[in-house]
Amino acid sequence: MALSNLFRKKTVQDILKQVEKNESDGHNSLGKHLTARDLTAFGIAAIVGAGIFSTIGKASADGGPAVVFLFLFTAIACSFAAFAYAEFASMVPVSGSAYTYSYVAFGEIIAWIIGWALIMEYAIGNVTVAISWSDYFTGLLESGGLHIPEWLQMDYITASNGFKDATALMEGGKSFGNLASSTQTAYTAWTTAPVMGSFHLVADLPALLIIFIITALVYRGMKESRNASNMMVAIKLCIVLLVIAVGIFYVDTANWHPFAPNGASGVLKGVSAVFFAYIGFDAISTTAEECKDPQRDLPRGMMWAIIICTVLYIAIALVLTGMVSYNELNVGDPLAFVFDKLDLKWMSGIIAVSAVIAMASVLLVFQMGQPRIWMCMSRDGLLPKRFSKVHPKFKTPSYATIVTGFVVSIPVLFLNLTMVTDLCSIGTLFAFVLVCAGVLVLQNKTDIPRGKFKTPYVNSKYIMPILITIGFVFAFGYNNKATMSFLTNETQINSSEEIITALDQNSTQKVYDYLVRIDANNSTSKKPDLELLLNKYQQDEVKYASVVKGLPIDDAIKYQCGFDLFKHKIPMWIFLIVLFGLTFWSYRQNLSLIPLLGLICCLYMMAQLSVWNWIYFTIWLLIGLVIYFSFSRKNSKLNVQKV
Numbered sequence: 001m002a003l004s005n006l007f008r009k010k011t012v013q014d015i016l017k018q019v020e021k022n023e024s025d026g027h028n029s030l031g032k033h034l035t036a037r038d039l040t041a042f043g044i045a046a047i048v049g050a051g052i053f054s055t056i057g058k059a060s061a062d063g064g065p066a067v068v069f070l071f072l073f074t075a076i077a078c079s080f081a082a083f084a085y086a087e088f089a090s091m092v093p094v095s096g097s098a099y100t101y102s103y104v105a106f107g108e109i110i111a112w113i114i115g116w117a118l119i120m121e122y123a124i125g126n127v128t129v130a131i132s133w134s135d136y137f138t139g140l141l142e143s144g145g146l147h148i149p150e151w152l153q154m155d156y157i158t159a160s161n162g163f164k165d166a167t168a169l170m171e172g173g174k175s176f177g178n179l180a181s182s183t184q185t186a187y188t189a190w191t192t193a194p195v196m197g198s199f200h201l202v203a204d205l206p207a208l209l210i211i212f213i214i215t216a217l218v219y220r221g222m223k224e225s226r227n228a229s230n231m232m233v234a235i236k237l238c239i240v241l242l243v244i245a246v247g248i249f250y251v252d253t254a255n256w257h258p259f260a261p262n263g264a265s266g267v268l269k270g271v272s273a274v275f276f277a278y279i280g281f282d283a284i285s286t287t288a289e290e291c292k293d294p295q296r297d298l299p300r301g302m303m304w305a306i307i308i309c310t311v312l313y314i315a316i317a318l319v320l321t322g323m324v325s326y327n328e329l330n331v332g333d334p335l336a337f338v339f340d341k342l343d344l345k346w347m348s349g350i351i352a353v354s355a356v357i358a359m360a361s362v363l364l365v366f367q368m369g370q371p372r373i374w375m376c377m378s379r380d381g382l383l384p385k386r387f388s389k390v391h392p393k394f395k396t397p398s399y400a401t402i403v404t405g406f407v408v409s410i411p412v413l414f415l416n417l418t419m420v421t422d423l424c425s426i427g428t429l430f431a432f433v434l435v436c437a438g439v440l441v442l443q444n445k446t447d448i449p450r451g452k453f454k455t456p457y458v459n460s461k462y463i464m465p466i467l468i469t470i471g472f473v474f475a476f477g478y479n480n481k482a483t484m485s486f487l488t489n490e491t492q493i494n495s496s497e498e499i500i501t502a503l504d505q506n507s508t509q510k511v512y513d514y515l516v517r518i519d520a521n522n523s524t525s526k527k528p529d530l531e532l533l534l535n536k537y538q539q540d541e542v543k544y545a546s547v548v549k550g551l552p553i554d555d556a557i558k559y560q561c562g563f564d565l566f567k568h569k570i571p572m573w574i575f576l577i578v579l580f581g582l583t584f585w586s587y588r589q590n591l592s593l594i595p596l597l598g599l600i601c602c603l604y605m606m607a608q609l610s611v612w613n614w615i616y617f618t619i620w621l622l623i624g625l626v627i628y629f630s631f632s633r634k635n636s637k638l639n640v641q642k643v
Contacts, residue, residue: 007107043305057334059270080598086299105438116624162186251322
């Protein structure tokens with residue numbers, strides 16, 4: 001097998017000729033209905049959704065009011081990537097997004113990898129939004145007096161894990177009523193669900209319902225999808241502006257102090273949640289063939305969507321952290337929570353309704369994106385031909401849309417929200433990294449037709465070494481403790497909850513006896529809450545370390561050290577190695593600064609995700625490579641042309 005065959009490329013000229021041919025004979029061509037305004041609305045529809053109604057709470061609780069800097073950083077990183085997307089979209093105005101761009105810049109094998117990653121991004125992203133939508137929808141029904149059994153509104157993994165954690169915590173002395181509400185719900189779902197043998201029938205039916213409705217709408221046509229999206233965007237923008245307008249009168253500036261209670265590490269802890277709030281703008285590029293003037297309107301739509309959403313996110317974050325203390329915001333519905341806490345029940349109801357609409361619009365855009373990726377891969381011969389079938393009346397990729405509905409419906413029954421959020425983020429960031437790298441690879445090639453939009457060129461030759469030097473000064477000067485802990489792989493103490501949930505019954509009793517022995521005030525006839533007993537020492541790092549050291553249990557439960565700790569740092573070491581390689585490349589090749597910064601920022605955010613997400617993502621890519629070498633490589637149009 002010749003190595004060059006793996007990197008065979010499509011030319012921009014050939015792609016444009018094929019598009020013209022499709023349009024002239026009407027074969028496999030999509031309807032053109034979209035303007036810059038529609039694309040901006042699609043971008044807002046994709047971005048303003050689960051992030052602003054859900055994950056913003058967790059990020060605010062971790063970072064405090066300073067989470068606004070994380071929104072700003074993420075917006076800048078996405079803007080760098082958006083410049084690269086916009087340049088490619090202007091150069092190659094066809095459906096396919098990063099997949100098509102990688103085919104031009106890197107060749108077939110990289111295009112397949114990114115296409116396969118995008119399939120995961122959109123499928124898992126849809127699962128994430130469907131689960132969030134289900135949570136808000138069932139909450140709305142509950143407030144109206146209609147109760148759906150817990151086992152019909154939760155995924156299998158969340159129910160199973162919640163049951164295990166609840167059991168461990170109750171064995172440690174915590175009463176059921178003192179468990180977190182989410183843990184109580186998961187426990188109830190698991191214990192009340194019908195059982196077949198040892199299998200508990202737990203399924204999120206509302207999530208399945210919304211996937212079916214949205215898939216039917218996307219199948220029906222782009223014009224209908226556009227109209228529905230525009231309507232939902234108008235509604236949720238009005239609600240967001242209403243939240244800001246009403247909430248600003250309840251802001252207490254005392255809640256903004258301290259502004260960054262957990263420092264830079266606390267702010268960066270929410271990077272996955274905040275980045276998930278921004279993904280989706282790249283879905284705009286999958287609609288290129290349905291734009292009236294893609295070379296002009298695609299770049300405008302992406303940029304306006306990011307700018308508008310960033311302003312809204314920062315305003316919402318400041319209002320939320322001003323209305324209540326940041327440490328109260330670790331809830332699934334932070335907007336509704338703050339108004340409910342201030343006894344503004346009517347606002348909570350409005351927010352719940354708008355959240356249902358907002359998340360449905362996100363699902364709509366994502367559900368449009370995936371079939372168009374599959375359609376492009378099928379056109380190139382990398383997937384079976386039927387995936388490129390366009391409905392003769394509706395002018396949509398009909399078969400691919402139906403398959404997308406099934407691909408999203410099945411995982412929604414089993415995967416939990418945290419897992420799918422991180423998986424979606426790593427797939428998207430990987431796509432951003434390759435698109436930015438693609439612009440760098442093509443920047444000095446003169447034989448490629450350029451579109452109407454080109455990323456402004458700033459030479460990074462000397463800027464990158466300066467930025468690296470500033471980074472070193474900050475790391476060793478202002479953040480020396482955390483930096484040295486990272487470099488020396490310093491042993492870390494597990495939290496009280498991590499310790500308690502890892503204990504068996506025998507160890508639980510030993511820990512209880514020890515805690516009673518060191519603190520006579522807690523020696524009661526009734527077994528107390530172990531987590532509460534141990535947690536009170538966490539306020540004092542030295543005292544907590546001393547107490548944990550004395551616990552009569554295995555050190556593996558008490559500490560993280562050695563390779564068990566180092567493996568979680570592997571993504572960051574990969575980032576640092578690549579960073580120095582990029583700095584050397586920029587010095588040698590005079591690389592353009594904006595796409596280079598986009599690549600670095602997105603790779604850094606990938607490094608903030610856990611090593612398990614990297615492992616799951618790698619497994620997904622390996623499955624894709626098996627399919628490529630067994631089917632796609634020999635059926636590729638480029639391979640057929642060569643033969």
